[in-house]
Amino acid sequence: MTARGSAARRRLVSSIMTGACACAVVVALVPLGLVLAYIASKGIGSLDLAFFTQLPKPHGETGGGMANAIVGSLKLIGLASALAVPVGVLSGIYIAEYPGSPLASIGRLAADVLNGIPSIVVGIFAYGLVVLPMRRFSAIAGAVALAIMMVPIVTRSTEELIKLVPASLREAGLALGATRARVTFGIILPAAFPGILTGILVAVSRIAGETAPLLFTAFNNQFWSPGIDQPTASLTVQIYSYAISPYDDLHRQAWAGAFVLVVMVLTISMLARLATRRLERMRIG
Amino acid sequence: MTLTRCSLPAAAALFLMGALAASAFAQTVQLNGAGATFPAPIYTKWFSEYHKLHPNVQINYQAIGSGGGIRQITERTVDFGATDGPMTVEQIQAAPGILHFPTVLGAVVPIYNVPGVDVELKFTGPLLADIFMGKVTKWNDAAIAAVNQGMTLPATDIAVVHRSEGSGTTYIFADYLAKVSPEWKKSVGVAAALKWPTGVGGKGNDGVAGQVKQQPGAIGYVELIYAVQNKIDFGTVQNSAGKFVKASLAGVTSAAAVAVGSMPRDFRVSITNAPGDATYPITSFTWLLVYEKQKDKEKGKILTEFMRWMLTEGQKMTEDLSYAPLPKGVVDMEMSALEKVK
Amino acid sequence: MLRKRGDDGAFRIWTGLFALLVAVIVLGIGFELWRHSRLPIEKFGFGFWTGTDWDPVQEEFGALPFIWGTLYSSLIAIVLATPIALGIAIYIVEIAPSGLRKPLAFLTELLASIPSIVYGLWGIFFLVPFVRAIETAVAGTPLHRLPLFSGPPYGIGMLAAGLILTIMVTPFISSVAREVLRAVPMAQREAAYALGATRWEAIKVALRFGRTGIFGAVVLGLGRAIGETMAVTMLIGNNPQVSTSLFAPQYSMAAVIANEFSEASGDVYLGALFEIGLVLFVITLLINTASRLLIWSTARAPSRRPAPVKPAAAEAA
Numbered sequence: 001m002t003a004r005g006s007a008a009r010r011r012l013v014s015s016i017m018t019g020a021c022a023c024a025v026v027v028a029l030v031p032l033g034l035v036l037a038y039i040a041s042k043g044i045g046s047l048d049l050a051f052f053t054q055l056p057k058p059h060g061e062t063g064g065g066m067a068n069a070i071v072g073s074l075k076l077i078g079l080a081s082a083l084a085v086p087v088g089v090l091s092g093i094y095i096a097e098y099p100g101s102p103l104a105s106i107g108r109l110a111a112d113v114l115n116g117i118p119s120i121v122v123g124i125f126a127y128g129l130v131v132l133p134m135r136r137f138s139a140i141a142g143a144v145a146l147a148i149m150m151v152p153i154v155t156r157s158t159e160e161l162i163k164l165v166p167a168s169l170r171e172a173g174l175a176l177g178a179t180r181a182r183v184t185f186g187i188i189l190p191a192a193f194p195g196i197l198t199g200i201l202v203a204v205s206r207i208a209g210e211t212a213p214l215l216f217t218a219f220n221n222q223f224w225s226p227g228i229d230q231p232t233a234s235l236t237v238q239i240y241s242y243a244i245s246p247y248d249d250l251h252r253q254a255w256a257g258a259f260v261l262v263v264m265v266l267t268i269s270m271l272a273r274l275a276t277r278r279l280e281r282m283r284i285g
Numbered sequence: 286m287t288l289t290r291c292s293l294p295a296a297a298a299l300f301l302m303g304a305l306a307a308s309a310f311a312q313t314v315q316l317n318g319a320g321a322t323f324p325a326p327i328y329t330k331w332f333s334e335y336h337k338l339h340p341n342v343q344i345n346y347q348a349i350g351s352g353g354g355i356r357q358i359t360e361r362t363v364d365f366g367a368t369d370g371p372m373t374v375e376q377i378q379a380a381p382g383i384l385h386f387p388t389v390l391g392a393v394v395p396i397y398n399v400p401g402v403d404v405e406l407k408f409t410g411p412l413l414a415d416i417f418m419g420k421v422t423k424w425n426d427a428a429i430a431a432v433n434q435g436m437t438l439p440a441t442d443i444a445v446v447h448r449s450e451g452s453g454t455t456y457i458f459a460d461y462l463a464k465v466s467p468e469w470k471k472s473v474g475v476a477a478a479l480k481w482p483t484g485v486g487g488k489g490n491d492g493v494a495g496q497v498k499q500q501p502g503a504i505g506y507v508e509l510i511y512a513v514q515n516k517i518d519f520g521t522v523q524n525s526a527g528k529f530v531k532a533s534l535a536g537v538t539s540a541a542a543v544a545v546g547s548m549p550r551d552f553r554v555s556i557t558n559a560p561g562d563a564t565y566p567i568t569s570f571t572w573l574l575v576y577e578k579q580k581d582k583e584k585g586k587i588l589t590e591f592m593r594w595m596l597t598e599g600q601k602m603t604e605d606l607s608y609a610p611l612p613k614g615v616v617d618m619e620m621s622a623l624e625k626v627k
Numbered sequence: 628m629l630r631k632r633g634d635d636g637a638f639r640i641w642t643g644l645f646a647l648l649v650a651v652i653v654l655g656i657g658f659e660l661w662r663h664s665r666l667p668i669e670k671f672g673f674g675f676w677t678g679t680d681w682d683p684v685q686e687e688f689g690a691l692p693f694i695w696g697t698l699y700s701s702l703i704a705i706v707l708a709t710p711i712a713l714g715i716a717i718y719i720v721e722i723a724p725s726g727l728r729k730p731l732a733f734l735t736e737l738l739a740s741i742p743s744i745v746y747g748l749w750g751i752f753f754l755v756p757f758v759r760a761i762e763t764a765v766a767g768t769p770l771h772r773l774p775l776f777s778g779p780p781y782g783i784g785m786l787a788a789g790l791i792l793t794i795m796v797t798p799f800i801s802s803v804a805r806e807v808l809r810a811v812p813m814a815q816r817e818a819a820y821a822l823g824a825t826r827w828e829a830i831k832v833a834l835r836f837g838r839t840g841i842f843g844a845v846v847l848g849l850g851r852a853i854g855e856t857m858a859v860t861m862l863i864g865n866n867p868q869v870s871t872s873l874f875a876p877q878y879s880m881a882a883v884i885a886n887e888f889s890e891a892s893g894d895v896y897l898g899a900l901f902e903i904g905l906v907l908f909v910i911t912l913l914i915n916t917a918s919r920l921l922i923w924s925t926a927r928a929p930s931r932r933p934a935p936v937k938p939a940a941a942e943a944a
Contacts, residue, residue, distance in 0.1 A: 222332070
């Protein structure tokens with residue numbers, strides 16, 4: 001902060017450095033632009049009706065599609081949410097309602113730790129936990145792996161959202177003689193709901209793009225997967241196996257898949273963002 | 286607020302309906318198999334055709350490499366495995382009651398991507414061993430030129446591409462190299478997962494083919510159909526009679542003919558470097574791994590029905606994909622062995 | 628507490644159970660990883676981490692190449708990403724005109740939303756040929772003789788993996804650094820300006836104030852880079868060797884698990900992979916805890932920020 005050298009020199013340094021920061025922004029946006037442009041140009045051109053409606057063809061034949069992979073991904077996301085949302089919301093409620101208790105601190109810490117665990121490690125854990133005892137790769141195993149990754153996000157956002165609900169609401173309910181449970185589920189949760197939904201959507205957008213935890217759990221399938229106890233194709237794993245193959249047609253399908261995946265993830269993120277903005281407007285207004 | 290309130294239950298209901306509809310597939314029987322990428326083109330073709338004939342049977346095959354096939358069938362997380370490297374004694378002990386059933390014959394070819402070279406290169410066994418051990422590092426090395434007289438090769442670095450995971454294709458290739466190069470046998474050995482002296486690892490036959498296709502100067506080894514389908518150059522290999530043979534149905538069938546007389550009861554046999562002028566030296570059977578005692582009787586029945594179809598009708602489809610059908614003698618042996626699987 | 632409201636007990640117990648479940652999951656993961664690692668731990672002990680031989684045939688497993696590859700690629704990512712991420716954060720918080728702030732923040736978040744597999748796909752078809760071209764060009768110069776740039780120009784290898792990690796890690800560091808900078812009190816900057824500082828000098832004051840948090844952001848990025856699997860697996864070359872060369876194909880901890888887990892036959896081989904998973908678990912645990920402590924010391928988490936002052940009317944039922 002001391003004046004070193006002439007004022008003009010200091011101003012020059014300032015201009016250079018602020019310019020460098022602007023450059024950093026450009027440098028970061030270049031790969032973003034390249035990636036999005038590549039996906040859009042190669043992906044859109046590769047989409048055809050067959051992609052959405054057909055099953056993969058035998059190894060090496062051209063044509064076919066990722067219909068089962070798209071449905072499989074949706075199934076996995078749905079199952080994972082069904083598992084993660086109750087766990088995340090209820091644990092978030094506890095941590096928010098009893099913030100002083102040791103269990104709340106443990107829960108919060110555990111959620112943070114869970115958030116940072118690499119997805120491949122979660123995958124091998126789910127293999128040991130579900131696939132081995134069941135003696136089968138299955139959609140439920142994949143869903144368990146994805147759910148484990150969703151829980152911390154849902155827990156934290158539930159906790160934060162419930163804390164934001166004004167204390168007066170809770171106190172009013174309790175004063176009127178309602179039980180804690182009634183107050184939480186009848187008053188507080190509905191008030192916090194848009195924010196919690198945002199948290200769920202953020203969690204979904206995170207796992208929708210995951211590949212590693214599915215490699216040893218949901219495995220893959222060339223056909224439709226009946227029920228939830230069979231190996232399931234997923235968009236991400238399919239893109240992976242096509243990307244490293246030598247067949248040009250499979251590369252084409254991989255781009256199409258990547259395009260669909262990116263659109264899916266961005267749409268969910270967008271929805272989450274819209275819900276956040278709505279929430280902020282509700283709070284301020 | 287009402288919109289979000291209504292949309293969530295609506296979405297849940299939709300999903301539930303979809304799940305119920307999906308589980309209406311319940312009368313379809315699904316068999317799951319995993320293993321070798323070497324025969325993946327013909328296996329997936331078979332399963333697809335079989336599904337057309339029997340729409341309620343879905344056989345899902347995932348090509349994750351022979352190592353994966355052996356491991357998953359050992360843990361019984363799949364209904365059958367597939368491998369091109371026969372299980373070792375220890376592996377069989379870990380999976381009591383496992384049976385090997387040969388399905389087709391295939392060839393492993395040396396693929397390469399040398400800038401400016403579009404013709405067939407010749408390779409001797411020891412030369413291949415030296416390249417893959419990292420002792421020959423440039424394409425214009427004297428050792429390569431000695432075998433390929435009259436050809437000018439560029440000074441590009443040789444980029445070795447091998448398998449990153451346990452692979453039957455690796456096993457076949459290493460099995461051949463150990464027979465023709467004592468140094469390979471001593472320093473690298475024969476197994477599905479090797480400690481490679483050099484190179485990059487590709488995942489599956491696909492990964493190796495893909496890597497070689499994109500990398501100038503690369504050399505790798507894949508099953509014949511992968512080179513053919515992707516129009517990747519592959520060279521001729523010198524066989525035990527001294528002739529340079531390009532992999533083809535004829536060369537593979539010639540190697541198989543040798544095996545018929547000496548096929549052991551458990552079908553675990555190596556036919557690399559087989560005798561004969563027209564024999565292609567890097568040839569092998571590939572096997573399905575099936576338990577003698579099937580835990581799920583219904584699935585066991587469907588599996589054996591498929592295998593009988595595979596040994597008769599299925600064998601007619603192999604040549605289109607450059608795999609050689611099994612010799613009749615072997616088919617007969619297998620048919621009787623299948624009786625044991627219940 | 629349980630007896631205070633007669634029917635509160637059940638609520639507290641049930642929700643408490645779920646909070647406990649989260650902790651049980653974490654402990655369960657750690658326990659499972661440890662349990663499956665017992666064999667190689669007994670067999671190799673600490674030598675597992677210094678050995679360089681990854682030999683499934685001989686059942687000799689040394690994991691040094693994977694640690695090396697993970698740390699090397701992550702280091703490249705951090706070295707390249709930190710200045711860029713900080714530059715972005717500074718620009719958005721301190722320099723950009725207010726209309727540009729939201730769109731720029733949005734675009735950096737976009738970088739973070741792209742799935743890892745898509746980065747891998749783009750990496751194979753765009754980044755690798757690009758890196759190969761650079762490597763071929765360098766190979767023609769005297770630089771090629773340096774160990775850092777030695778080896779054939781594969782394209783695939785440490786450099787490609789490091790670059791893709793850089794791209795993936797930048798938005799994480801940047802968004803946390805942004806939060807940290809925003810939490811720096813305006814008074815700090817105003818004091819600097821009052822004393823005649825230039826723009827950059829005032830920014831330096833803010834950076835200084837938030838340096839612990841920014842360091843935490845970098846550590847967070849490191850944790851992210853260490854755990855990244857798919858994009859690295861597709862670009863790093865899958866060769867378990869310890870090499871200083873950027874051109875050399877190498878291996879990382881997450882990549883070897885992804886490639887070899889489904890087919891590691893034999894209890895020792897599988898156990899070795901689980902042990903690598905265990906170490907990944909412990910490392911990311913430590914890094915994330917450290918980064919969180921560092922970040923919270925400067926930037927207060929949103930729930931701890933003093934609530935905006937609202938007129939009493941808004942609060943009344």
